[in-house]
Amino acid sequence: MQHGYDAARMRSIAERAEINKGLLHYYFKSKEALLVEVFGETFSKLFLTIQNVTEEDGNLFDMIGKVVDVYIEFMMDNPQLPTFIIQELNRDPERHIQRMKKASFKFPFVGLDKAMNQAQEDGLVNPEVNSRHFILNLISMTLFPFVAAKMVGFMFKLNDKQYKQFLRERKKEITRTLIASIQA
Amino acid sequence: MQHGYDAARMRSIAERAEINKGLLHYYFKSKEALLVEVFGETFSKLFLTIQNVTEEDGNLFDMIGKVVDVYIEFMMDNPQLPTFIIQELNRDPERHIQRMKKASFKFPFVGLDKAMNQAQEDGLVNPEVNSRHFILNLISMTLFPFVAAKMVGFMFKLNDKQYKQFLRERKKEITRTLIASIQA
DNA sequence: GTCTATATTCAGATAGAC
DNA sequence: GTCTATCTGAATATAGAC
Numbered sequence: 587m588q589h590g591y592d593a594a595r596m597r598s599i600a601e602r603a604e605i606n607k608g609l610l611h612y613y614f615k616s617k618e619a620l621l622v623e624v625f626g627e628t629f630s631k632l633f634l635t636i637q638n639v640t641e642e643d644g645n646l647f648d649m650i651g652k653v654v655d656v657y658i659e660f661m662m663d664n665p666q667l668p669t670f671i672i673q674e675l676n677r678d679p680e681r682h683i684q685r686m687k688k689a690s691f692k693f694p695f696v697g698l699d700k701a702m703n704q705a706q707e708d709g710l711v712n713p714e715v716n717s718r719h720f721i722l723n724l725i726s727m728t729l730f731p732f733v734a735a736k737m738v739g740f741m742f743k744l745n746d747k748q749y750k751q752f753l754r755e756r757k758k759e760i761t762r763t764l765i766a767s768i769q770a
Numbered sequence: 771m772q773h774g775y776d777a778a779r780m781r782s783i784a785e786r787a788e789i790n791k792g793l794l795h796y797y798f799k800s801k802e803a804l805l806v807e808v809f810g811e812t813f814s815k816l817f818l819t820i821q822n823v824t825e826e827d828g829n830l831f832d833m834i835g836k837v838v839d840v841y842i843e844f845m846m847d848n849p850q851l852p853t854f855i856i857q858e859l860n861r862d863p864e865r866h867i868q869r870m871k872k873a874s875f876k877f878p879f880v881g882l883d884k885a886m887n888q889a890q891e892d893g894l895v896n897p898e899v900n901s902r903h904f905i906l907n908l909i910s911m912t913l914f915p916f917v918a919a920k921m922v923g924f925m926f927k928l929n930d931k932q933y934k935q936f937l938r939e940r941k942k943e944i945t946r947t948l949i950a951s952i953q954a
Numbered sequence: 955g956t957c958t959a960t961a962t963t964c965a966g967a968t969a970g971a972c
Numbered sequence: 973g974t975c976t977a978t979c980t981g982a983a984t985a986t987a988g989a990c
Contacts, residue, residue: 590861607975669856672918676920730914759907780983
C-alpha cells in the first residue's frame with residue numbers, strides 16, 4: 587500500500603513481515619495473488635465504513651456531518667489507502683471492475699442518496715440539486731486532500747503536524763460548504 | 771504519463787516514438803532523466819494555465835467561474851495529467867519538492883487568494899470563510915473526478931461518453947457550490 | 955544520429971534440504 | 973512450515989558498427 591503494486595518488492599514485504607522470501611511465495615503463490623488479497627480487504631473495509639454511516643440515520647443534514655466526520659477520521663488512520671486504491675484502479679481497471687461486479691459491490695452512498703431525495707420532497711433542499719454531483723463533491727473534498735497530501739502540503743507550506751490539524755478543521759469546512767450548497 | 775514511472779517501459783516509449791531503444795537512451799541518458807523532462811514540462815504547463823486565469827481579472831465571482839471552466843477544459847484535454855503528477859509526487863516526494871523549490875515555483879492561486887481577501891474587505895463574502903479551504907475545495911472538486919475517473923464511472927454506471935458529459939455539467943455545479951459556500 | 959548486439963542488474967518464482 | 977540456493981526472464985543501460 588505504501589509504494590503501490592509496481593514499486594513494491596516481494597523482498598521488502600518479506601523483510602517487513604520478518605519471514606523469508608520463499609515463505610511469502612509459499613503463502614501467497616505470486617505477487618499478483620498477494621495484491622488481490624490486500625486490495626480486496628482494503629476495498630471492503632473502506633466501503634463498509636461508509637455504508638454503516640449512511641444506513642444509520644434518516645436526516646440528511648445530520649448525515650452529511652456524520653459521513654464527513656467518519657470519512658476523514660478513517661482516512662487519517664489509513665492515509666495511504668485512497669492513493670493505493672486509485673493507483674490500483676488505474677493500473678488495471680477492467681480486472682478490478684470485473685471483480686467488483688462479481689463481488690456485487692454496490693454503491694455505498696445509497697443511504698445518502700435516499701436521504702437527499704426525501705429532503706427534496708419535503709422541500710428542505712433546493713430541488714435543482716443533483717444528488718450525483720452533490721455526493722461527488724462530498725467525496726472529492728474529503729479524499730483529495732489525502733491523495734494529493736504532498737502537493738497541498740507544499741502549496742500551503744504545512745508540515746505533517748500542521749497538515750493533520752488542517753484536515754481536522756476541514757471536517758466542519760466541508761460540512762458547511764455542502765449544506766450551504768443545497769439550501770432550499 | 772499513461773502508466774506512471776514504474777510501469778512505463780523504455781521499450782514501449784521507443785516503439786511509440788518509432789525510434790530505437792538505444793536512440794532513446796542517446797537522447798535522454800536514463801529513464802530517470804527522461805522523467806525529469808516530462809514531469810517538469812507537465813507541471814509547468816498545469817501551473818501556468820492556472821496562473822494565467824487568476825491574474826486576468828479582479829472580480830472574485832467572475833474569477834471562480836473562469837478558473838473552474840479553464841481547469842476542467844484543460845483536464846479534459848489531458849485526462850491522465852493529474853494522476854501522473856500525484857503518482858510522481860508520492861513516488862519520490864523529497865526530490866520533487868526540492869526541485870520545485872529550486873525552480874522557485876510559487877503558489878499558482880495567488881490571484882484567487884487576493885480576490886478573496888478583497889471581496890471579504892468589501893463585505894461581499896462571508897468573513898469567516900477561510901481562503902485555503904476554499905481554494906482546496908475548488909481544486910478537489912475539479913481534479914478528483916479525473917484522478918478517480920474509473921471508480922466514479924463505475925459507481926455512477928457511466929460509460930466514457932456519458933462521463934464526459936457529466937464532467938461538462940460539473941463546471942456549473944462546482945461554481946454554484948463554491949459561490950453558495952462563501953455568500954455573505 | 956541511428957541501429958544491433960550485448961552487458962548488467964534485479965525482480966519474481968521455484969526446487970529442494972531440513 | 974521455513975529456510976537457502978538457484979532459475980528465468982525482463983528491464984535499463986552501454987558498446988560499437990555503420
